[in-house]
Amino acid sequence: MAMNVVASTTESGTTESGGVTITTMTRTTMTDRAIQQHRVTPTEWRLYITTGLAVLYLACWRAICGVAPALPPESSRTTAAPVPPRATLWLDELPAARRPPILLPAGWTIADRGAPGASSLRRLVHAPVSRPIRVRTRSS
């Protein structure tokens, strides 16, 4: 099958040996398909650039921050430092003797956890008391 020669390179050299001049010539050729196979596409360029930047970034990171600390051996991890205390807890989880004194605003009260009236507590409205207290009866 004929192939179109679209590019060629020629290398030549001359050596002399005993008054005889020997000329050698090497010739290589590339086909257009081969050129297409070796052409770097834009996608490949982006990949190369991204990889290069990533390598550069990692190199800089290691240079600046040093090597990440290695995990302690398994044996030492099982005897790790004590767990820090919980930041929050319910008041009734504390023994009565250890409960801190709490000053509530007038009219406030402490509800039991999960008490059935807990949701209704929010809807309670304090009404100003008129003296004497009067009840108004009507159809409702």
Added chain:
Amino acid sequence: MWKFRAMTTDITVAAPRLAPSAERALAASVAAMFADVDRRFSRFRDDSELARLNRAAQPITTSREMIDLLCAAREHVAASNGLFDPTIGAALCAAGYDRSFAPGALDRPSPSTPPGRARFAELEIDERNARVTRPAHIQIDLGGFLKGRTVDRAAAAAPAIAMIDAGGDAMLRGDGPDGDGWLVDVEDPHDPRCVLVTLRIRDRAVATSADNRRCWRSGHGVAHHLIDPRSGAPAISDLAQVTVVAASAEQADVLAKVAFLRGAAGAGELLCRPPANGGVLVSRGGDVELVGELEVANA
């Protein structure tokens, strides 16, 4: 004094001799009680036990509380010769009261036709096994009776001097905050801004029935929530309002309804003898009549 909303009405709790925090705790427990009763026995909540009973096509097992309610209602039905009857649920729905009440929410363009009469006696109550059999045409509405009963329950758990008021149905425990009795203003049904008379009440309950508030447009007329079991339609009475004083809010609420249905001719006789202690009758024309043993604080 603390207020909250429950059963589509305003509930007030006062225990004037308690510390504010204790009074608030009492109000919170009362609010929880009302919320629980409403959740279990409202006919407007699909998930309530009452709604389940009203849907049941077969005999069903109910809670002991439901049986207690029905048995208590049965006594009132017998005592009132059927003028009090919680099986008016279908009539209420037919009249337009088929959802939770709000002003204007029940208005309808055309009047309704009352359903056939329902009688409480048609309900089969097996007390021992807590089973109820409901005929298909029976729908139960516990309404004001349940509210009064809940007021009584709440008052029983309150201190000796306390007031539980559920939108005008109130239990007034003890001699009042100052030992002179509790002052109860009876509202004028023709002008809710005015007070007709103030009563002084000690250790008694008070309840009022009228057709001026829980009402809605029905065609060119007005319908209301006080159903006459005999007709299955909103009651036609020559009384505009009845206020009853009795030993319990449950009793006062039932008597107020029955007196309203009996009208001026029969209400006075009903309210001047036990279990009522007395009452205030307001005619359509605005006349006010006090019957029974009532202490008036000012006229």
